[in-house]
Amino acid sequence: MRKLKSTRARFLVMLAFVAICAIGFFTRGGIGNVCAVGWDTITLACPLGAILSMIAQRTAIPQALISVIVVLAICLLLGRVFCSWLCPVHFMTNPKGRKQRQRPIDRAPVLKRARTLRFDTRYAILLAAIGSTLILGFPVFCLMCPIGITFALVLLVMRLFVFGETTWTIILFLGVLIAEVVLLPHWCNRLCPLGALYSLFSAGNKTLLPTVDESSCLETAKGIKCGACQRACHVDINLHDITKSHATLSECTKCRACAEVCPASAITFPFLPKKKEASQGAASNSGKPIFTEQESSPTILSGTKEGE
Amino acid sequence: MMDKKTHDDTNHQGKGSPSISRREFTLGIVGSCAVLALGCGATFAPRSALNRPPGGQDETHLLSACIHCEKCREVCPQNAIAPAHLEDGIMCMRTPRMDFKAGWCNFCEDVEGGPRCIAACPTLALHGDNITPQNTVIGVARLVPEWCLAVRGTGCHSCVDACPYGALSLDEDHIPVVDETICNGCGACEYSCISLRTGIITEGETDRAITVHPLEVR
Ligand code: SF4
Ligand code: SF4
Ligand code: SF4
Numbered sequence: 001m002r003k004l005k006s007t008r009a010r011f012l013v014m015l016a017f018v019a020i021c022a023i024g025f026f027t028r029g030g031i032g033n034v035c036a037v038g039w040d041t042i043t044l045a046c047p048l049g050a051i052l053s054m055i056a057q058r059t060a061i062p063q064a065l066i067s068v069i070v071v072l073a074i075c076l077l078l079g080r081v082f083c084s085w086l087c088p089v090h091f092m093t094n095p096k097g098r099k100q101r102q103r104p105i106d107r108a109p110v111l112k113r114a115r116t117l118r119f120d121t122r123y124a125i126l127l128a129a130i131g132s133t134l135i136l137g138f139p140v141f142c143l144m145c146p147i148g149i150t151f152a153l154v155l156l157v158m159r160l161f162v163f164g165e166t167t168w169t170i171i172l173f174l175g176v177l178i179a180e181v182v183l184l185p186h187w188c189n190r191l192c193p194l195g196a197l198y199s200l201f202s203a204g205n206k207t208l209l210p211t212v213d214e215s216s217c218l219e220t221a222k223g224i225k226c227g228a229c230q231r232a233c234h235v236d237i238n239l240h241d242i243t244k245s246h247a248t249l250s251e252c253t254k255c256r257a258c259a260e261v262c263p264a265s266a267i268t269f270p271f272l273p274k275k276k277e278a279s280q281g282a283a284s285n286s287g288k289p290i291f292t293e294q295e296s297s298p299t300i301l302s303g304t305k306e307g308e
Numbered sequence: 309m310m311d312k313k314t315h316d317d318t319n320h321q322g323k324g325s326p327s328i329s330r331r332e333f334t335l336g337i338v339g340s341c342a343v344l345a346l347g348c349g350a351t352f353a354p355r356s357a358l359n360r361p362p363g364g365q366d367e368t369h370l371l372s373a374c375i376h377c378e379k380c381r382e383v384c385p386q387n388a389i390a391p392a393h394l395e396d397g398i399m400c401m402r403t404p405r406m407d408f409k410a411g412w413c414n415f416c417e418d419v420e421g422g423p424r425c426i427a428a429c430p431t432l433a434l435h436g437d438n439i440t441p442q443n444t445v446i447g448v449a450r451l452v453p454e455w456c457l458a459v460r461g462t463g464c465h466s467c468v469d470a471c472p473y474g475a476l477s478l479d480e481d482h483i484p485v486v487d488e489t490i491c492n493g494c495g496a497c498e499y500s501c502i503s504l505r506t507g508i509i510t511e512g513e514t515d516r517a518i519t520v521h522p523l524e525v526r
C-alpha cells in the first residue's frame with residue numbers, strides 16, 4: 001500500500017517526539033519520556049501510570065492527578081490523538097499496512113443503536129492492569145508496557161554506546177517488544193490498555209470529528225460502493241453508519257487517513273459538528289444520527305462487555 | 309471489500325445482538341491473566357537491595373509509586389542516578405539506583421529547594437521535606453581491606469580526602485576507617501576510590517575498595 005502523506009507527517013511528528021526525549025536523556029532539563037514528559041518540575045505523566053501509581057499508593061498525588069485531568073481535557077478536545085501522532089508502538093504494529101489486519105468490514109457486529117463507547121478486549125486488559133495493581137501494590141502494567149519499553153530501549157542503547165553499560169534488560173525488553181507488537185496481533189485495537197483509557201477519555205470528544213459531506217461522498221451522493229474511508233481507517237470506523245462499525249468515534253485517532261483516501265474529498269474535520277448535519281442525522285445513510293442528544297454525554301453502555 | 313463475505317468463525321453476530329465473539333472473549337481473559345501472572349512473577353522474583361536516591365529509602369513505597377519515567381535520573385546535577393536493571397530484580401527494572409561510579413550525591417545542598425530528584429518525581433516515589441545530608445541515609449560505606457591500596461602501604465587516602473562529612477579517618481596504620489554513625493552513603497568515597505584504576509589491582513578484585521551498601525534493615 002502506498003504511503004499516505006498524513007502517515008509520513010505523523011511518522012515525523014512521532015520521530016521528533018522520540019528524538020526530543022532522546023536528547024533529554026543527556027541533558028539536565030528533565031524532559032523525561034513518554035511515561036512523564038515535561039520540563040524540570042512541570043510534568044505531564046502518562047495517565048495510566050499516574051492512575052496505577054495512585055491506586056498502588058492509595059492516595060491522590062497532586063502532580064499525577066493534574067496529569068490525568070490535563071490528558072482528559074486534551075482527549076475531550078482532540079480525541080485519541082496520542083495514538084496516531086506520538087505513540088511509536090502504533091507505527092510498529094502496522095508495518096504491513098492494511099493487509100495484516102484481521103477484522104473484515106463486513107463482519108463487524110451490528111449494533112441496535114449508535115454508541116459513544118464500546119467495550120472490547122482492551123478494557124479487559126485495562127481492568128487487569130488496575131486489578132493487578134490493587135492486589136500486588138505496584139504499577140504492574142508499567143513493567144510490560146511496550147510504549148515505555150520502547151523509550152527505555154532507546155535510552156539503554158544510548159547508555160550502551162556512551163558508557164559501555166551492558167545489561168540483560170536490553171535483551172529482555174527487545175523480546176517483550178517483539179512479543180507484544182509483532183507476535184501479538186493488533187496490540188493497539190485489541191490489547192492496549194492505554195489506548196482503551198484514551199478512548200474512554202475521548203468519549204465526550206465532540207470537536208474535530210471526521211465528518212462526511214453527503215452531497216459529495218460517492219456512496220451517499222452517487223450510490224457507488226466505495227468504502228475507501230473505512231478501509232483506510234486503522235481502527236475500522238464506518239463513518240457512514242457507526243452501528244455497523246467495529247469502533248465508535250471515540251476511537252478515532254485523527255490520523256486523517258480517511259480524509260486523504262476519499263476520492264471525492266468528502267471528509268473534513270470541522271471544529272464543531274455542523275448544525276444542519278446534527279439535525280438531519282449526521283453523515284449517516286441509514287438515517288440514524290451518529291450521536292443523538294441523549295447519547296452525547298459519555299455514558300458507558302454495557303452492551304459489548306465481556307462475558308455476555 | 310464490502311461485498312466479499314468470508315464467514316469462517318464466530319465473529320459475525322446476528323443482527324441486533326451486540327456481543328463479542330468467543331475469540332475476543334478468550335483474548336481478553338488470557339491477556340488479563342497474563343498481566344496478573346507477570347505481576348505475581350515479578351513480585352516473587354528475587355531482587356537485590358539497592359542504594360536509592362534521597363527520599364526513596366522506603367523500598368516498598370518506592371516500588372509501589374515509581375512509574376519508571378527516569379526524570380530523577382535526568383535532573384540529577386551530580387549524575388549520580390542510573391536505572392536499575394534486570395540483574396537487580398524484575399521489579400526494580402528502570403527504577404532509580406545510585407551509581408557512585410558516575411557521580412556522588414551532595415543532597416543538592418547547593419540547589420535551592422533541595423534535592424532535584426525529589427522535586428522532579430511526578431508520583432512522589434521519591435519524597436520528603438527538608439532533606440539534608442544529616443537526616444538522610446542512603447547507605448553506608450564499607451572498605452574491603454584486601455583491595456585497598458592504603459593497606460598495601462601506598463599511602464593512598466583519596467576517600468578520606470573526598471568525604472565531605474568527616475566520616476572517614478586514617479587509623480594508626482594509615483588505613484581508612486568508616487564511622488558508621490556519621491556516614492550517610494553519599495558515595496563521594498566510592499566515586500574517588502582509585503583502587504580499580506591503578507596498575508596494582510588485586511586478583512579477584514571486582515569492585516572499588518570502598519563502596520556504599522544499602523542498609524540491611526529498612
Ligand atoms: S493503542 Fe496503545 S500502543 Fe496503540 S497507538 Fe494507542 S497508546 Fe500506542
Ligand atoms: S476515522 Fe479517519 S481520522 Fe479517524 S482513525 Fe479512522 S481513518 Fe483516522
Ligand atoms: S539529591 Fe541531588 S545529587 Fe543527590 S541524587 Fe538527588 S538530584 Fe542527585
Ligand code: SF4
Nearest residue numbers: 374375377378380429
Ligand atoms: S522520577 Fe520518580 S517515578 Fe520517575 S523514575 Fe524517578 S522515582 Fe520513578
Ligand code: SF4
Nearest residue numbers: 471491493494495497
Ligand atoms: S564515608 Fe563515603 S559515603 Fe560515607 S559520608 Fe563519607 S564519603 Fe560519603
